[in-house]
Amino acid sequence: MNENTIKDKVAIVGLGETAYYKRGQAPASEFRLALEAIIRACDDAGIRPTEIDGIASYSNDRNDSVRVATALGLPELRFSNMFWGGGGGGGSGAIGNAAAAIVAGFASTVIVYRALAQGQFGRFGQTPAVNTISGPIAYTWPYGMSTPAQWIALRTRRFMHEHRVTQDALAAIALACYHHAQFNPRAIMYGHPLTRAMYDESRWIVEPFHLYDCCMENDGAAAVILTSRERARDLKQRPAWVMAAAQGSDYRQGAGAENLPDYTTSNFKTLAPRLYAMAGIEPKDVDVAQVYENFTGAVMTSIVEHGFCHPDEVMDFCTVENLSWPNGKLPINTSGGNLAECYMHGLELIIEAARQVRGTSTCQVKDAEIALVASGPMVAPVSDLILHR
Amino acid sequence: MSEDGGGAKSKTYLPDGMPAPAASRDGLDREFYEAAKRHEIVVQRCARCAAFQFPAEWICHKCHAFDPGWHRVSARGRIYSWERVWHPAHPALKSACPYLVVVVELEDAGGVRMVGNLLGDPMQEVRFDAPVEAVFEDHRAGHTLIQWRLAS
Numbered sequence: 001m002n003e004n005t006i007k008d009k010v011a012i013v014g015l016g017e018t019a020y021y022k023r024g025q026a027p028a029s030e031f032r033l034a035l036e037a038i039i040r041a042c043d044d045a046g047i048r049p050t051e052i053d054g055i056a057s058y059s060n061d062r063n064d065s066v067r068v069a070t071a072l073g074l075p076e077l078r079f080s081n082m083f084w085g086g087g088g089g090g091g092s093g094a095i096g097n098a099a100a101a102i103v104a105g106f107a108s109t110v111i112v113y114r115a116l117a118q119g120q121f122g123r124f125g126q127t128p129a130v131n132t133i134s135g136p137i138a139y140t141w142p143y144g145m146s147t148p149a150q151w152i153a154l155r156t157r158r159f160m161h162e163h164r165v166t167q168d169a170l171a172a173i174a175l176a177c178y179h180h181a182q183f184n185p186r187a188i189m190y191g192h193p194l195t196r197a198m199y200d201e202s203r204w205i206v207e208p209f210h211l212y213d214c215c216m217e218n219d220g221a222a223a224v225i226l227t228s229r230e231r232a233r234d235l236k237q238r239p240a241w242v243m244a245a246a247q248g249s250d251y252r253q254g255a256g257a258e259n260l261p262d263y264t265t266s267n268f269k270t271l272a273p274r275l276y277a278m279a280g281i282e283p284k285d286v287d288v289a290q291v292y293e294n295f296t297g298a299v300m301t302s303i304v305e306h307g308f309c310h311p312d313e314v315m316d317f318c319t320v321e322n323l324s325w326p327n328g329k330l331p332i333n334t335s336g337g338n339l340a341e342c343y344m345h346g347l348e349l350i351i352e353a354a355r356q357v358r359g360t361s362t363c364q365v366k367d368a369e370i371a372l373v374a375s376g377p378m379v380a381p382v383s384d385l386i387l388h389r
Numbered sequence: 390m391s392e393d394g395g396g397a398k399s400k401t402y403l404p405d406g407m408p409a410p411a412a413s414r415d416g417l418d419r420e421f422y423e424a425a426k427r428h429e430i431v432v433q434r435c436a437r438c439a440a441f442q443f444p445a446e447w448i449c450h451k452c453h454a455f456d457p458g459w460h461r462v463s464a465r466g467r468i469y470s471w472e473r474v475w476h477p478a479h480p481a482l483k484s485a486c487p488y489l490v491v492v493v494e495l496e497d498a499g500g501v502r503m504v505g506n507l508l509g510d511p512m513q514e515v516r517f518d519a520p521v522e523a524v525f526e527d528h529r530a531g532h533t534l535i536q537w538r539l540a541s
Contacts, residue, residue, distance in 0.1 A: 129408075154490065204487075259444070
């Protein structure tokens, strides 16, 4: 064990969220939403915003750290950091970077935030109408293969072929997420239960993904505050201790035109062992998991790569019963996640993991001690986080 | 949707208006596009260690020799994965769905894969590992796409 571990030296002490909206319906500017979430997280923690001295984000965040620091009048910005890569791959990575900064003494109180108001900017999941393209995308876009749904579908299809997985496993993941959203009044899909018949009858986006296999697109903002062990003990909330974090990517996962050597991986095969080693636990010790859902197929392979089941056991493990609160073996995405709570690039999953170890989830797993977050499947780099009570 | 290769020659599998591929301005993959216009497929193959590499890079990922050379490969392979796309993610595709995308593993290129469309009926049943051969689709805009059809 590396003695420089971040284990148990940092806690998530504040959680902040705006209301969540359907895409394009945010009533305020994206930057204002970010500030609202940060202020709420400070209120939740019981710290003054001016105590923040570090900022970490991910996915090419548009809300510049220096603008945030200036807007909040931070006396001193001591750490300003961005996790490489797009999509949801960096959510846990930003938390890990914040924790590392605190342990290293770069900063004492670090905020991680995410704000999306797509009406004010371009839309995800759409390909810009340009005339000419170059580089790796030029080998796929002209053939109508340009979106995350389309590349993740190709890799999911191959995994299903190799391991004899049917649509049932994908449906089970979508149904479990929607089930959890029905208990969560913050969720966009609260009051909109999903049935298997609705799933089957929904339109194909790209086979094997129906509409309900795909994340939503939403507006809103979320923020998380981390601080040191000493400071965390004096604050308002029960700390959610950072037990382990990991980030990275497997061999040549950035190879374009679908040339990644391990074609069907979620990209957690090298991370998960490091994550569990730092935490000093095994998969069976995890009480609840928040697994980033860009698309259900990548959730399935993330579950496998975090050691919850063997690839050939997916059909037995990925059932609505096993993945659902309160009685499932591994309740996942207990707030509804990207599929049914809000697509906040997975920061809402980290907030939900913290709620589980605080004991305040709307689908509270009984006596939950350990919550795992997997950020980003089938992108590169990806990241992981374990919190404990 | 056009017929496969032997059908209406002026037509292409996907409609006009899709982004046209072009060599990178830095010249990294110019050879690939020049070969496609000649109806050939080339990928990088390291002159020192013989490792295949695609898409192109300035260095061989195996032995770190710079400027791996280019190597002509057969225009044949097998279907490694596939999908039927129903939702148009680009304005030009609004009336083109569904269509088929395939990942083809070339038969003699060290496992190199290419993405293209599988010509023919978009509702056809697609088999993993089915042998396919390239169809070079010349576009009026001047570029050539590498498409695939089931091998006879």
